[in-house]
Amino acid sequence: MSESKTSRFPPDADRAGLKKVGKAVRERLAANPAAYKVPTEDVELHAIGDFMTPAECQKMIELIDATAQPSRVFDLDYSSGYRTSYSGDVDPHDPFVKKINRRIDDLLDIEPGFGESIQGQRYMPGQEFQPHHDWFHPETSYWDLEMARGGQRSYTAMVFLNEPEAGGTTDFIDVGISIEPKQGVLLAWNNALPDGTTNPKTMHAGRPVLQGAKYIITKWYRTKPWN
C-alpha cells in the first residue's frame, strides 16, 4: 500500500472495546445450550439452529425483495465484482424487523445501540461476496470515519433465510470451514481475538450461488454506540 496518511486512530484502536464485547458474548453463548460452537481454535464461531421460524424467514425475504439495491462495500463499487449480491437495510422501524433485532441483541448480550441496522442480502446465480474481513482495515479511506462512529466491528451475526439449490456456502477460508445455508440458522463470530486484536483468520466469503437464490440477513456490532 503506497498511500500514507495520518490517522487520529491507531491500528489497534478499540482493543479494549473488542476485548470487552468478546468476553460478554463468550460468556453468554457458553451458557446457551442451543449455541453450537464450531470446533476450531482459530475463530470463535457459533451456530444456532431454528433462530428464525420458516414463516419469519419468508417474511424477511419479502422485505428484502422490496428494498434490495446493488451492494456497496464502502469504497469498492458494485461494478468491481467484489460483492455482487443485492442488499439493503430493511426498515429498522418496522415492528417485525425490530423484533428480530432485539432477539439478536439478546442472544449475544451486546448493548442494543452497538449494532448497525440489519442488512438484507439476496444472491442470484453467479453472485457472491468475495473473501473479506468484516473488521475495518486501518489503511482504508473510511477508517477514521468508522472509528469515530461506533468504532471497530466486534461481532457479526448472520441468518440464512433459505436454502439455494446449489452453491452459496459461507466459507472461512483460512480455517477450512464451509457452511451450507440452512433456513433459520444464525451464525455468529467474533471478529477479534480474546485479547482484543482483530483476527485475520476471520477471512470469509459468500461463495457464488450456482442455482436458485440465497437470502440472508447480517448484523454487524461495533464497540460503542453506532449511528
Ligand SMILES: O=C(O)CCC(=O)C(=O)O
Ligand atoms: O453471504 C455470505 O455467506 C457471507 C456474507 C458476509 O460475509 C457479510 O454479510 O458480511
Ligand SMILES: [Fe+2]
Ligand atoms: Fe462478511
